[in-house]
Each structure stands twice: as C-alpha cells, then as structure tokens.
Amino acid sequence: MDKIGIVKPCGFGDESTSDVVLCLRNCEGRPEFFYSHSFTLVSKSKFFADWFSCPDFGKCVEIHCTELNYDHHLPGEITKSCIQYLEAVPWEHREEEQIIKAVSKLGPVAMPVISRIKPVDLTATKNVFVSAVRFATSTGESCPPFGDELKISAQEQIEYMLGEDEDMPLVMADDEVKSVVRTGLSRIFSTFEKQLSSLVLESDIASDTAEANILQCVSDLEWMCSILPKMELMKDFVSSWAGISGGILGILADKKLESAMWGLKVKLIEVSGRALEAVGYGNVILSAPIRVQLLKSWLPYIREMKPLLDSKGTEDTSFPHKMDEDLCQSIEGAIISLVLALPSNDQADILADWMEADQVSYPDLSEAFEVWCYRTKSANRRLAEGLRRVDNTTVSLE
Structure with a gap:
C-alpha cells in the first residue's frame, strides 16, 4: 500500500512483497515453493482464512503429497484453495513456465489455471x-x-x-x-x-x-x-507382438522365404529385440507364461539367423543385411535379463535347449547358466538346512 492508501498490484511469486510461502512437498521430500500474499489467500479461501486466524501456525504452509498425483493425496479443500489462488492473482509472463510445470502435476483439477495461461x-x-x-x-x-x-x-x-x-x-x-x-x-x-x-x-x-x-x-x-x-503404452505393443510371434515365425519358415527377404528378417529381429528389451529390463511387466512364450518363440530363430547372416556376409562383402554388433549386444543382454527373471523351472528348460543346440556362441547364455546354478545350489542348501531343523525339532519333541 502506498502513501495515499492505494493497494499496489502484486503478482504470483513476487518474493519481495509476499508474506506467505506455500510449500508442496512430494514423497521424495522435494519442495515446490509458491510465494504468496495472505490477504489474497484469506479472501479467496476458507481453508487459508482458518489457517491464518491461528497465530501458532506461522507464515509457511507445508503440504505433503506425491508428485505423481497431488489431487489424489491432497485434501480436496487445500487443492481447491491453491487453484483458486492461482486463478485470482496476476502473473508476470516470465512466471508462466514455472506455474505450468508446478500445477501440471495436480492433474485435471489444474485445467482452469492452465486454460488461463494458454486458453x-x-x-x-x-x-x-x-x-x-x-x-x-x-x-x-x-x-x-x-x-x-x-x-x-x-x-x-x-x-x-x-x-x-x-x-x-x-x-x-x-x-x-x-x-x-x-x-x-x-x-x-x-x-x-x-x-x-x-x-x-x-x-x-x-x-x-x-x-x-x-x-x-x-x-x-x-x-x-x-x-x-x-506414452507408457509399450505394454500394448509387446502383448500384441507376443501374441502374433508364432504366426510370424510360421510364415518365415515357408520354403518360399527360405532364401529371400533378408532385409525383412533382420528388421523383424530388430523389432523383436525392442520387445525383448522392454520385458527383460522390466519396463513392461507381463505374466511368466507370456514372457516364456516370447522368449521361446524368438530365441531359436535369432540363434539360427545370426550365423546364416554372418556366412552370407563372408561370402559376399556387399551383402547389406546383417546384425551389427550393437544390435547383437542389446539383444543378448535383454535375453539374459529375461531368462534370469523367469521361474527356475522355465530357466532350466531354456538353458537346456540352449546347451543342446548346435549354435551356442550367440546368444551366449553362460552367464545366465552360472547364475541359475548358483541360485539352485543355494536354494537346495537352504532346503536341506530347513529339513534338518524340522527333523531336529521332531526328535526333541519325541
């Protein structure tokens, strides 16, 4: 207020004139600060009017919530009050990016504010x-x-x-x-x-x-x-790809395609690699049967095609269709991760098939085999120790 009693306009985030700080703190403890003005908050919200009427509450309003869904975890009155406040106060143009970033986490309830900024x-x-x-x-x-x-x-x-x-x-x-x-x-x-x-x-x-x-x-x-x-929709792709993989490989096995469409075969391996990576590294969660189906469909085909493509490249240096080193490494890593995340019996079946195959150098599953052996040995040891404890307990009771 100036000397003649006229209230000067004050904007959202104007730290120099604000007397209140709103602090939204997410589950990781990271705060989002809003510099505010008590007279505006009190006039626009019963929640803040009650808050500032108590002298013990102070000038910092701290609200704990999650980053992913403020609207779900914040009390409805607080969320509504924050939005009403942001709708009411004037902003500087330079502040709009900060406001969008903060309120976009509030979900659909923030639409009035965002509509004001960008109608x-x-x-x-x-x-x-x-x-x-x-x-x-x-x-x-x-x-x-x-x-x-x-x-x-x-x-x-x-x-x-x-x-x-x-x-x-x-x-x-x-x-x-x-x-x-x-x-x-x-x-x-x-x-x-x-x-x-x-x-x-x-x-x-x-x-x-x-x-x-x-x-x-x-x-x-x-x-x-x-x-x-x-867009968090990769699961839709992987589920569909797993469902049609059997049909794809059935067509590729047709004699007409035996010595043709090499570019198509490499591209299909690349796409399958994307699906295997998504599942193997935990970005897409599928049931164990679907993961086993996906792996058992493409592992034999990849194992068969790699040496075939290599030999054609050796025979003809101009042969353009090959699995480059980066593709090979990414697929091998994804397969190892996928195998190790399967139930032990499924791991055993896949590893047994791998060891019985003529081509075991790619993909190299020796790391997965070593881990499976260690886990199995440890599990058997723990089982034996548990059975001995049960036997000892039975003897002592008798």
Whole structure:
C-alpha cells in the first residue's frame, strides 16, 4: 500500500512483497515453493482464512503429497484453495513456465489455471497430436498430392512434440489421445499381418513392390516402439507382438522365404529385440507364461539367423543385411535379463535347449547358466538346512 492508501498490484511469486510461502512437498521430500500474499489467500479461501486466524501456525504452509498425483493425496479443500489462488492473482509472463510445470502435476483439477495461461494452446496441441497420430499410423491410404511425405512428416512431428512440447504430459494422459494411439497401433499390426501372409501367396515373392510394402509396415512398427514408451503404452505393443510371434515365425519358415527377404528378417529381429528389451529390463511387466512364450518363440530363430547372416556376409562383402554388433549386444543382454527373471523351472528348460543346440556362441547364455546354478545350489542348501531343523525339532519333541 502506498502513501495515499492505494493497494499496489502484486503478482504470483513476487518474493519481495509476499508474506506467505506455500510449500508442496512430494514423497521424495522435494519442495515446490509458491510465494504468496495472505490477504489474497484469506479472501479467496476458507481453508487459508482458518489457517491464518491461528497465530501458532506461522507464515509457511507445508503440504505433503506425491508428485505423481497431488489431487489424489491432497485434501480436496487445500487443492481447491491453491487453484483458486492461482486463478485470482496476476502473473508476470516470465512466471508462466514455472506455474505450468508446478500445477501440471495436480492433474485435471489444474485445467482452469492452465486454460488461463494458454486458453487455446492445450486444446490445439491435443488436436494436432491426434491428427498427426492418425496420419502417422495410416496404412495404404494415399494423401494426394503429398503421398508418404505427409505420413513421414507426421511421425517426425510426433517425436518432436513428445520430446519438446511442455503441454505433452497432460495431452498424453488424455483418454482420447491414448485411444487414438492404440487404434493406430492396432491398424498397423493388422496391415502387417495381412502383408506378411500375402508373401507366401505372391507369384513373384522377390518383387520390389511386395518387399517395399512389408518393409514399410515393419518400419511403422519400429517407429511405434520409439514413441510408445514415452506414452507408457509399450505394454500394448509387446502383448500384441507376443501374441502374433508364432504366426510370424510360421510364415518365415515357408520354403518360399527360405532364401529371400533378408532385409525383412533382420528388421523383424530388430523389432523383436525392442520387445525383448522392454520385458527383460522390466519396463513392461507381463505374466511368466507370456514372457516364456516370447522368449521361446524368438530365441531359436535369432540363434539360427545370426550365423546364416554372418556366412552370407563372408561370402559376399556387399551383402547389406546383417546384425551389427550393437544390435547383437542389446539383444543378448535383454535375453539374459529375461531368462534370469523367469521361474527356475522355465530357466532350466531354456538353458537346456540352449546347451543342446548346435549354435551356442550367440546368444551366449553362460552367464545366465552360472547364475541359475548358483541360485539352485543355494536354494537346495537352504532346503536341506530347513529339513534338518524340522527333523531336529521332531526328535526333541519325541
């Protein structure tokens, strides 16, 4: 207030004029501070009016909550009061990024504040993202005069938005957005299965058109593998891939494909590697039977294809289709992690098959075998010790 009694405007986060600090503290203890003004809080919220009416409470309001879901853990009145306060006070432009970052953690309840900051942008971002997903997952649909250029542009735009756009956490949490992405993924899978099945019916399986069509489908699946983890939807991909793996490998075993489509075979191994990594490193949680099914489907095929591709590369140095060192290492590491996370009996079955196979150098599961032996020996020792204790107890009781 100045000398003639006029109240000067004060903005959110104005530390120089604030007399109250709101501290939202998450489960890890990290605080989010809001510099505030008691007269505004009291006038806008009964909760804060009651708080500041007690002289023992002081000028720092500390609220414990979780980062992932403030709205669920905060008392409803406190959340509502914080939002009402943020809606009421004026902000400087430079403060908006800080406010968006803080209130976006509050979930849907924060929409009034975000709408005030960016009244159009959030809806526009969602609409653009949904449209881009529909174009990016289109299959066999021409978009003259752009052709595939629009589809590629849409895929690049989605990757950019997922990495750079500050509104994306809220957009990705939207049920409609997730539904559109799942629909697009289902459409790509359906087209991929049809294109793959048609290969064995082609009179000229080596035609450029047939190979280009199926490789485009696999490329789309590979692209989905890069964006789905950012949206926490990778489980949808891995579950579908595990479900159709038997059919894929059945078609690849057809004699027509025995000496053809090497590029397709390598690409399918790459996509399978993404699925194996997601499960092996715990980013996607699936039941043990599905994990065993996924591993038992692709492990023999990868083990068979690696030396075959190596030999063709040796015979012809210009042969372009091979499993490079990075791919081999990432797949081997994922398989070892996946094996070690399986029930002991399933581990034993897989390791026994590996040792009985002609090709044991890749993937090298000796590390998994050593760990399994150690765990089994330790478990047997603990079991024996437990049985001896039971026997001793029985004898003493008699």
